[in-house]
Amino acid sequence: xxxxxxxxxxxxxxxxxxxxxxxxxxxxxxxxxxxxxxxxxxxxxxxxxxxxxxxxxxxxxxxxxxxxxxxxxxxxxxxxxxxxxxxxxxxxxxxxxxxxxxxxxxxxxxxxxxxxxxxxxxxxxxxxxxxxxxxxx
Amino acid sequence: xxxxxxxxxxxxxxxxxxxxxxxxxxxxxxxxxxxxxxxxxxxxxxxxxxxxxxxxxxxxxxxxxxxxxxxxxxxxxxxxxxxxxxxxxxxxxxxxxxxxxxxxxxxxxxxxxxxxxxxxxxxxxxxxxxxxxxxxx
Amino acid sequence: xxxxxxxxxxxxxxxxxxxxxxxxxxxxxxxxxxxxxxxxxxxxxxxxxxxxxxxxxxxxxxxxxxxxxxxxxxxxxxxxxxxxxxxxxxxxxxxxxxxxxxxxxxxxxxxxxxxxxxxxxxxxxxxxxxxxxxxxx
Amino acid sequence: xxxxxxxxxxxxxxxxxxxxxxxxxxxxxxxxxxxxxxxxxxxxxxxxxxxxxxxxxxxxxxxxxxxxxxxxxxxxxxxxxxxxxxxxxxxxxxxxxxxxxxxxxxxxxxxxxxxxxxxxxxxxxxxxxxxxxxxxx
DNA sequence: GTGGTCTAGACCACT
DNA sequence: GTGGTCTAGACCACG
Numbered sequence: 218x219x220x221x222x223x224x225x226x227x228x229x230x231x232x233x234x235x236x237x238x239x240x241x242x243x244x245x246x247x248x249x250x251x252x253x254x255x256x257x258x259x260x261x262x263x264x265x266x267x268x269x270x271x272x273x274x275x276x277x278x279x280x281x282x283x284x285x286x287x288x289x290x291x292x293x294x295x296x297x298x299x300x301x302x303x304x305x306x307x308x309x310x311x312x313x314x315x316x317x318x319x320x321x322x323x324x325x326x327x328x329x330x331x332x333x334x335x336x337x338x339x340x341x342x343x344x345x346x347x348x349x350x351x352x353x354x
Numbered sequence: 355x356x357x358x359x360x361x362x363x364x365x366x367x368x369x370x371x372x373x374x375x376x377x378x379x380x381x382x383x384x385x386x387x388x389x390x391x392x393x394x395x396x397x398x399x400x401x402x403x404x405x406x407x408x409x410x411x412x413x414x415x416x417x418x419x420x421x422x423x424x425x426x427x428x429x430x431x432x433x434x435x436x437x438x439x440x441x442x443x444x445x446x447x448x449x450x451x452x453x454x455x456x457x458x459x460x461x462x463x464x465x466x467x468x469x470x471x472x473x474x475x476x477x478x479x480x481x482x483x484x485x486x487x488x489x490x491x
Numbered sequence: 492x493x494x495x496x497x498x499x500x501x502x503x504x505x506x507x508x509x510x511x512x513x514x515x516x517x518x519x520x521x522x523x524x525x526x527x528x529x530x531x532x533x534x535x536x537x538x539x540x541x542x543x544x545x546x547x548x549x550x551x552x553x554x555x556x557x558x559x560x561x562x563x564x565x566x567x568x569x570x571x572x573x574x575x576x577x578x579x580x581x582x583x584x585x586x587x588x589x590x591x592x593x594x595x596x597x598x599x600x601x602x603x604x605x606x607x608x609x610x611x612x613x614x615x616x617x618x619x620x621x622x623x624x625x626x627x628x
Numbered sequence: 629x630x631x632x633x634x635x636x637x638x639x640x641x642x643x644x645x646x647x648x649x650x651x652x653x654x655x656x657x658x659x660x661x662x663x664x665x666x667x668x669x670x671x672x673x674x675x676x677x678x679x680x681x682x683x684x685x686x687x688x689x690x691x692x693x694x695x696x697x698x699x700x701x702x703x704x705x706x707x708x709x710x711x712x713x714x715x716x717x718x719x720x721x722x723x724x725x726x727x728x729x730x731x732x733x734x735x736x737x738x739x740x741x742x743x744x745x746x747x748x749x750x751x752x753x754x755x756x757x758x759x760x761x762x763x764x765x
Numbered sequence: 766g767t768g769g770t771c772t773a774g775a776c777c778a779c780t
Numbered sequence: 781g782t783g784g785t786c787t788a789g790a791c792c793a794c795g
Contacts, residue, residue, distance in 0.1 A: 425780035
């Protein structure tokens with residue numbers, strides 16, 4: 218499972234992690250029944266406190282996205298809540314809207330933004346998801 | 355001054371407001387010497403507690419972006435820290451990168467994203483910035 | 492860490508505390524990396540509201556004097572802003588100037604003031620810094 | 629009447645002015661029956677808002693230090709509260725104590741402080757009290 | 766346990 | 781009216 222946290226983004230770590238797991242479940246990158254890393258593993262991988270991961274898993278379990286099986290680990294729920302993908306896409310649109318708003322304020326033109334996005338799509342396709350914490354700013 | 359807060363975004367209100375003021379100062383939408391709304395005014399407009407706004411203004415004052423004059427109001431600093439715009443554009447790129455990452459995970463194609471962005475640019479150009487709180491999700 | 496606040500002095504608590512921490516950092520009584528009391532601890536010690544302390548720590552953090560680590564505590568910044576000591580000594584001279592002015596108005600002679608100062612230096616050397624709130628007037 | 633305010637000292641203007649008038653009354657620099665400047669005059673002299681001066685005069689009148697005579701002006705009270713001088717000297721000692729404390733923290737030796745004070749006494753004797761607002765820092 | 770956000774409200778300082 | 785200080789207390793995020 219690939220998760221990246223950016224301490225500089227101002228979004229609480231706990232939310233960054235939860236969001237990324239939600240997105241991956243919604244898009245079937247993580248499939249029902251998949252085993253996800255243990256609390257300790259993921260904590261080590263992301264260099265965050267295990268309790269933080271624990272809280273995330275607890276929360277997602279309550280949302281019905283994960284299932285915790287005693288002694289076995291944590292899994293993507295078999296019966297994922299429906300409309301997940303639709304929901305995530307809606308949230309994505311809100312994100313996009315915020316970005317475009319910011320672009321306009323900063324005087325970034327649609328063309329510039331399109332170019333930026335193409336470049337990013339390509340660079341991410343080439344060097345796919347890192348697993349380790351990476352400080353961006 | 356136009357500020358929009360989105361409670362659902364998970365980003366602390368205080369940061370959303372500060373970010374938007376920073377962006378507007380960096381891009382000269384707010385110009386040095388401009389008076390910005392009083393603490394109470396903005397608090398009423400956004401339906402948040404005045405202390406929250408006070409907090410934001412205080413912080414931006416310490417950053418050198420705003421100036422507070424007792425009994426008179428709060429103003430954009432005459433001597434804005436340099437490189438503001440460059441800094442904000444860097445932060446913008448990080449935002450764009452995160453968005454593209456999310457798009458890829460959700461299986462959104464570059465074309466779809468481009469269309470979405472064009473639509474948003476156009477719709478925002480038509481119905482410019484609202485000032486009132488708006489719940490998105 | 493020793494801080495004394497004097498409610499009767501008319502100087503806002505928030506400034507009294509900030510000033511004393513600044514002075515102690517400037518003079519190396521507090522050294523880079525030192526952990527200072529938690530918000531709640533200091534609040535209890537000085538019998539003020541935790542938010543007041545939080546406010547002070549926040550401000551000094553923005554000034555680059557302190558560093559806050561979530562869940563860990565608050566520390567003296569590793570890279571203290573330079574010229575701290577020089578700045579504090581300048582401020583000290585302004586304080587001394589005000590005192591001498593007051594002395595002259597009250598008809599206190601230089602000799603009387605010298606004696607008073609010697610006495611105070613000695614008494615403070617003997618009974619060093621108390622930590623608890625103390626009402627002076 | 630000579631009053632100096634220092635915006636940089638962090639002491640509220642209103643208190644700086646009141647303190648200086650109190651001190652001057654206590655020390656007989658201002659004598660019972662003396663007429664002091666009108667609200668407008670002093671406000672103009674110190675370049676502060678007249679309301680601020682008004683508040684000071686109101687307060688000192690309540691304390692029994694001043695008397696306002698309708699249509700005539702503001703005067704030092706004939707029957708000054710007793711023990712004024714003693715009170716002010718006590719407050720002065722508290723100031724001196726704070727200064728010595730700060731000196732110790734900053735590593736300023738008694739000798740250095742003595743010299744500083746002598747210099748200040750002399751310089752103030754030579755160029756006596758200015759009347760206009762003066763920014764010190 | 767730590768710091769951080771946010772609300773609510775009183776009272777003060779200043780124009 | 782403006783900003784500023786301070787209290788009180790709830791709840792969140794992080795280790």
